[in-house]
Amino acid sequence: MQILDVRLRATADRVNAALDALLPPAQGPEARLLDAMRYAALAGGKRLRPFLMIEAGRLFDADESALIRAAVAVECIHTYSLIHDDLPCMDDDDMRRGQPTVHRKYDEATAVLAGDALLTFAFEVLADPSAHPDPQMRCLLIAGLAKAAGAQGMVAGQMIDMAHGADAEDAAAVARMNRLKTGALISWSVEAGALIGCAREDARHALARYAQDLGVVFQMVDDLIDVSGDAGEAGKAVAKDAAAGKVNLVTLLGEDVARQRVRLLAAQAQKHLAIFGPRAKVLSEAVDFILERRY
Amino acid sequence: MQILDVRLRATADRVNAALDALLPPAQGPEARLLDAMRYAALAGGKRLRPFLMIEAGRLFDADESALIRAAVAVECIHTYSLIHDDLPCMDDDDMRRGQPTVHRKYDEATAVLAGDALLTFAFEVLADPSAHPDPQMRCLLIAGLAKAAGAQGMVAGQMIDMAHGADAEDAAAVARMNRLKTGALISWSVEAGALIGCAREDARHALARYAQDLGVVFQMVDDLIDVSGDAGEAGKAVAKDAAAGKVNLVTLLGEDVARQRVRLLAAQAQKHLAIFGPRAKVLSEAVDFILERRY
Numbered sequence: 203m204q205i206l207d208v209r210l211r212a213t214a215d216r217v218n219a220a221l222d223a224l225l226p227p228a229q230g231p232e233a234r235l236l237d238a239m240r241y242a243a244l245a246g247g248k249r250l251r252p253f254l255m256i257e258a259g260r261l262f263d264a265d266e267s268a269l270i271r272a273a274v275a276v277e278c279i280h281t282y283s284l285i286h287d288d289l290p291c292m293d294d295d296d297m298r299r300g301q302p303t304v305h306r307k308y309d310e311a312t313a314v315l316a317g318d319a320l321l322t323f324a325f326e327v328l329a330d331p332s333a334h335p336d337p338q339m340r341c342l343l344i345a346g347l348a349k350a351a352g353a354q355g356m357v358a359g360q361m362i363d364m365a366h367g368a369d370a371e372d373a374a375a376v377a378r379m380n381r382l383k384t385g386a387l388i389s390w391s392v393e394a395g396a397l398i399g400c401a402r403e404d405a406r407h408a409l410a411r412y413a414q415d416l417g418v419v420f421q422m423v424d425d426l427i428d429v430s431g432d433a434g435e436a437g438k439a440v441a442k443d444a445a446a447g448k449v450n451l452v453t454l455l456g457e458d459v460a461r462q463r464v465r466l467l468a469a470q471a472q473k474h475l476a477i478f479g480p481r482a483k484v485l486s487e488a489v490d491f492i493l494e495r496r497y
Numbered sequence: 498m499q500i501l502d503v504r505l506r507a508t509a510d511r512v513n514a515a516l517d518a519l520l521p522p523a524q525g526p527e528a529r530l531l532d533a534m535r536y537a538a539l540a541g542g543k544r545l546r547p548f549l550m551i552e553a554g555r556l557f558d559a560d561e562s563a564l565i566r567a568a569v570a571v572e573c574i575h576t577y578s579l580i581h582d583d584l585p586c587m588d589d590d591d592m593r594r595g596q597p598t599v600h601r602k603y604d605e606a607t608a609v610l611a612g613d614a615l616l617t618f619a620f621e622v623l624a625d626p627s628a629h630p631d632p633q634m635r636c637l638l639i640a641g642l643a644k645a646a647g648a649q650g651m652v653a654g655q656m657i658d659m660a661h662g663a664d665a666e667d668a669a670a671v672a673r674m675n676r677l678k679t680g681a682l683i684s685w686s687v688e689a690g691a692l693i694g695c696a697r698e699d700a701r702h703a704l705a706r707y708a709q710d711l712g713v714v715f716q717m718v719d720d721l722i723d724v725s726g727d728a729g730e731a732g733k734a735v736a737k738d739a740a741a742g743k744v745n746l747v748t749l750l751g752e753d754v755a756r757q758r759v760r761l762l763a764a765q766a767q768k769h770l771a772i773f774g775p776r777a778k779v780l781s782e783a784v785d786f787i788l789e790r791r792y
Contacts (some may be wrong), residue, residue: 232656232677315581318577323643342624345625353534358527364607
């Protein structure tokens, strides 16, 4: 795990530096907007999606600067989704990553706008020639990110969570919601790394299956933290689903069965990496990291 | 004006048909989201930005299907901005285009998500190969739209309006806010038409100047409607700026001076079209249309 910690931090540092360099400076009468964007985007966070993207790309010796740029884009999307999900009309959260959420630190209007601007900025970053010399590649990345993040991906998952979360008693429906809400963006991150690395189809398929299992593990661990975690350690409120009367895979299956299942899925995710041999060691350790995280 | 009416309606019909065909159908447990997107996007509206884009492109015999696709994208952005601007934490509007706003018809969470999804969808539409055969062109369109709509364009304008609208007593600052809030997207619409038509640089410059003046005319007429319009005719609440203690160019200059100035600007916009001769008749009439609109 120590190698993983070092690489996670190194990736986070590079992505943070790139975000800081690319985000517009907070100046002019609109400084409040740019300030809120920077506050949310540079507030820390594990940078897990960038990490998965960059490590997937490294399997194929993908260009590092292209990986970093795509990683910035996915982190902008992830950050916007957190800002909007935290809004009073959504999950109504006051804390995120141990700090006040954007609407608590600024106000609701600023939070909506900062989210909108970060979402838009992700595509500006990917469309720029410095993202990748081949415009065809840039278009593929933009199309993939838009699909993963949009009305048939992440936003659809959040809508189901908002509208039907409390009614769902069907494990398959909950699994689909998770696949949309968190799985789609995690999957895209891994796929984008392979795409930038011009990976062969069998390698891309193996990584896609890895990412799909990893996404489920990620969400189930999130639900386990919500059920049994500590708010101080998590840096955000816990036991929210139970308080909201919402079901998730942990409340549906019971904590013990959920813990068993998440371990099986983690092992399955790691098996998909077999075709890459020892090169995929970091991606394999990332599964253990996600499995054991407490926040 | 009669030719213009016919062409405006014809463009609106084509853009509406394309929007209807491209937007995902409202099905599955996320149907509420897709329904809200369709409700907002297909609620009518003049489709002015698509019209300007398509007519600008026609000056250069641009490919019509590429123009329609880009027009769908800009209308998705415009629609998302209306949904979010209408939210209780922003302008808190109940009516839009003569119908309940999205958060009144559905709820706030759905309105935030429908806006997010439409914003994302605009880029999905432009990144798809059917938008234009040349990926370089698709990237240019995406980059231009993201810049016009984002943290250094439309969203910045809305932020200034929210945060400082009431304090601004400086006509230059108000003009800059308008340029960002409404001008940037109108300008991009005209520029995108020229871009798709592979217009020469002098033609593009003339159209950019036309679009800039037209954007100011558009916003000033909006402010004049707010000052002296009728809510029933406008399809939305009026006298909002005065009620909110906000200044705009009309309250700053006075109604008479504002009316004079808007006529001068309209004439100036039309002069920029001189190099195109009679081919630009429709774009010229569009200025009169905007000048005389009541809603």
